Amino acid sequence: MLNRENKKLLKSLQNDYKKFAKKLCSRTFSECKGGKSLNENLTDILSMLAEAQAEGKSFSDAVPDPEATIRETLVCFPHKNTRLVILLSALFCALVLIGSGIGISVMYRPVYLENVKSVYFDSESGRIAWSAVKNADAYEVYLDEKSLGTTEDNFWYVDETLPQSFQVSIRVLGEGRYRAPREGASAFTLYAEYPTEEGGIANFYTETAQNPGASMRSFLEASFDTDDYRQARWILTPEYNFYGSLDTFDGLGHESLQSLTADGEVIPLSEPMLFEEGTRYVFTFKFVEQYGETCYARIDIPNILEAENYPIPRGNTLFGADGAYTSDARYFTAYEGNNELISFASVDEAIFNANTALTYYDSFCPAFQPLICIRNRGGETRFSFREIVTEISPDTLQGEITAEKSGYISFTAPALNVTSRYDYLITLAVSAETSSSACLMHYSENSFSSEPHDYLSLFEDRFRPVTEPFDEGGVFTLFVSGNARIRYEIYDLSQSIAIDGSATTITIPAGGTKLDYDGVYTLYATVYSPTSMLWLQEWQGVFGWAVYEHANFFLVEFGSVFLYNPTEQPLEIRITPLSPSG
Amino acid sequence: MTSDTQLNKGILEGCVLRLVKTKYLCPAEIVDAMRTAGFAEFSEGTLYPMLLRLEKEGCFETKRQATRNSPPKKFYRLSESGRARLEQFYRLWSATAQNVAKIFNDEE
Numbered sequence: 077m078l079n080r081e082n083k084k085l086l087k088s089l090q091n092d093y094k095k096f097a098k099k100l101c102s103r104t105f106s107e108c109k110g111g112k113s114l115n116e117n118l119t120d121i122l123s124m125l126a127e128a129q130a131e132g133k134s135f136s137d138a139v140p141d142p143e144a145t146i147r148e149t150l151v152c153f154p155h156k157n158t159r160l161v162i163l164l165s166a167l168f169c170a171l172v173l174i175g176s177g178i179g180i181s182v183m184y185r186p187v188y189l190e191n192v193k194s195v196y197f198d199s200e201s202g203r204i205a206w207s208a209v210k211n212a213d214a215y216e217v218y219l220d221e222k223s224l225g226t227t228e229d230n231f232w233y234v235d236e237t238l239p240q241s242f243q244v245s246i247r248v249l250g251e252g253r254y255r256a257p258r259e260g261a262s263a264f265t266l267y268a269e270y271p272t273e274e275g276g277i278a279n280f281y282t283e284t285a286q287n288p289g290a291s292m293r294s295f296l297e298a299s300f301d302t303d304d305y306r307q308a309r310w311i312l313t314p315e316y317n318f319y320g321s322l323d324t325f326d327g328l329g330h331e332s333l334q335s336l337t338a339d340g341e342v343i344p345l346s347e348p349m350l351f352e353e354g355t356r357y358v359f360t361f362k363f364v365e366q367y368g369e370t371c372y373a374r375i376d377i378p379n380i381l382e383a384e385n386y387p388i389p390r391g392n393t394l395f396g397a398d399g400a401y402t403s404d405a406r407y408f409t410a411y412e413g414n415n416e417l418i419s420f421a422s423v424d425e426a427i428f429n430a431n432t433a434l435t436y437y438d439s440f441c442p443a444f445q446p447l448i449c450i451r452n453r454g455g456e457t458r459f460s461f462r463e464i465v466t467e468i469s470p471d472t473l474q475g476e477i478t479a480e481k482s483g484y485i486s487f488t489a490p491a492l493n494v495t496s497r498y499d500y501l502i503t504l505a506v507s508a509e510t511s512s513s514a515c516l517m518h519y520s521e522n523s524f525s526s527e528p529h530d531y532l533s534l535f536e537d538r539f540r541p542v543t544e545p546f547d548e549g550g551v552f553t554l555f556v557s558g559n560a561r562i563r564y565e566i567y568d569l570s571q572s573i574a575i576d577g578s579a580t581t582i583t584i585p586a587g588g589t590k591l592d593y594d595g596v597y598t599l600y601a602t603v604y605s606p607t608s609m610l611w612l613q614e615w616q617g618v619f620g621w622a623v624y625e626h627a628n629f630f631l632v633e634f635g636s637v638f639l640y641n642p643t644e645q646p647l648e649i650r651i652t653p654l655s656p657s658g
Numbered sequence: 659m660t661s662d663t664q665l666n667k668g669i670l671e672g673c674v675l676r677l678v679k680t681k682y683l684c685p686a687e688i689v690d691a692m693r694t695a696g697f698a699e700f701s702e703g704t705l706y707p708m709l710l711r712l713e714k715e716g717c718f719e720t721k722r723q724a725t726r727n728s729p730p731k732k733f734y735r736l737s738e739s740g741r742a743r744l745e746q747f748y749r750l751w752s753a754t755a756q757n758v759a760k761i762f763n764d765e766e
Contacts, residue, residue, distance in 0.1 A: 120709070120710070123731065123732065124685045127684075133702075137701065138702040138703060139701060139702060140699065141703060149706070149710060152707060152711050
């Protein structure tokens with residue numbers, strides 16, 4: 077088999093060069109003797125090919141007649157004595173026939189066959205080799221209980237996906253002995269070595285934007301270089317329960333990983349399953365081709381608010397019995413409600429009237445009716461109901477939630493005045509505590525109306541504000557893994573600016589303001605702090621951001637804009653009408 | 659150039675031996691030198707089985723030299739027994755060439 081240096085050289089070749097080199101290596105090893113010297117000579121040849129390729133020579137220029145070249149190369153090596161074996165076999169047969177013909181009886185007695193003494197397994201190539209047995213005609217190879225086939229050689233390339241440890245049995249065949257399956261077989265327990273990626277959700281968490289301004293896609297992903305290996309292993313121990321569907325692919329398609337097994341069980345791909353907290357999942361992947369692409373294994377995390385990814389089957393337990401505050405099953409099982417994608421048991425508001433510490437185990441509890449609900453797994457969770465907004469007033473910090481452990485935190489912002497819904501804005505500010513090195517946060521907004529749900533994700537280790545308008549109240553859900561401090565603020569945006577046709581300077585308070593206007597204007601931002609920013613956001617429709625630093629301007633035409641000021645200092649902007657008449 | 663005849667093979671082999679008579683050359687340099695000399699179809703595919711065979715017969719001293727961006731290159735130079743092989747080739751070639759010339763000249 078190819079040594080490591082030659083494998084590297086082979087990997088460096090491309091297209092026709094690679095095909096030719098593979099064919100040359102394959103035929104050399106199958107037809108010629110001398111493992112080490114073959115490898116040394118192949119190194120020279122592969123180096124020459126690599127050099128020709130590097131010089132940009134076309135393959136047909138470097139090797140015009142591949143078959144002739146291979147033929148002439150093979151002539152240079154000593155060949156296996158297949159002809160001699162055939163010749164000797166023929167001579168032997170002739171002697172037996174002649175002996176029978178002239179009436180000489182040949183005494184025939186079955187020869188004694190020993191068992192195979194030792195077995196060697198090479199994880200990289202999948203080659204199982206064993207000590208040859210004298211007088212053996214062939215060997216039958218078993219992987220666990222399954223017969224893989226029979227060979228006259230004393231090695232076998234295993235093509236199957238292998239678990240970390242497996243049993244191989246070799247049955248020696250010869251002279252009519254051992255006819256019963258596996259009789260006389262020597263069994264050996266072998267161990268496969270794989271590149272292994274191990275960790276929890278935080279180690280593999282990834283997210284990508286599917287398109288700007290739209291939903292994010294979250295998943296766990298492990299990547300493996302197929303170089304030198306046939307398989308890889310991914311060991312995942314989730315820090316909390318989650319639903320996900322497994323997927324495997326490479327950069328070009330879905331063919332690189334044939335199967336996925338966990339502890340020997342084949343797992344169907346793309347079927348959502350519950351990954352349980354603390355369980356150690358061992359996935360074994362088999363690569364279709366070695367020396368090829370980087371392969372990826374992925375677990376897609378569905379957006380829990382999307383109906384097609386409804387993650388929690390109806391009737392699933394949301395809380396452990398210890399954490400449930402009532403024994404009534406409808407209060408701690410999932411059910412599907414009217415016009416709600418996921419509905420959960422409502423909670424008597426009275427329970428939260430006091431500053432009560434509650435601990436829930438193993439629960440998914442986005443709030444529907446409760447004003448606030450904190451899901452936590454085993455650790456302490458504190459929240460203060462008294463600080464939850466009951467009135468909305470401008471520029472006021474309304475409350476603070478501290479989540480010390482993983483879980484969902486949800487709260488409902490009530491729409492107090494139906495006629496002024498457009499004038500309110502909820503700002504969620506999320507900052508990871510520095511004590512947590514792996515803080516993951518999802519932010520999702522779910523309006524009470526049945527509109528499509530936005531899904532925003534944050535993965536930041538610093539303070540980051542999120543701004544969403546809401547019109548009919550809404551449920552804002554934060555999913556937090558790791559320690560996090562969440563501060564939320566609710567602003568009244570009903571500030572309106574009167575513009576009388578001349579340049580006007582207005583001050584944008586911390587948080588931002590909505591600007592109503594009628595006409596065409598140029599907005600000049602004069603920002604004094606070098607780190608300050610002013611975001612201009614379209615009031616309705618798809619959000620578009622404009623970032624202003626120092627003196628900059630933006631043209632607006634008829635309507636409303638929301639000027640968002642993420643800093644804690646007021647910012648001034650100047651408004652100049654382009655059309656005084658409006 | 660005619661195709662791969664035994665005569666041609668012998669000539670090509672002699673020329674390769676001559677190229678590495680006094681200095682180390684790598685395969686790419688040998689191919690370039692042969693093509694420059696007029697053997698336009700001479701390729702790596704022709705060269706490396708020849709190098710393998712001649713090296714096995716002891717015609718070369720070799721050395722490897724590391725390169726920055728590619729695998730280490732192997733360089734070839736004629737050994738003592740290679741020199742003997744080259745001299746033998748040249749004697750045969752000279753005699754053959756004279757004989758051929760004589761016949762062609764006589765016919766004219």
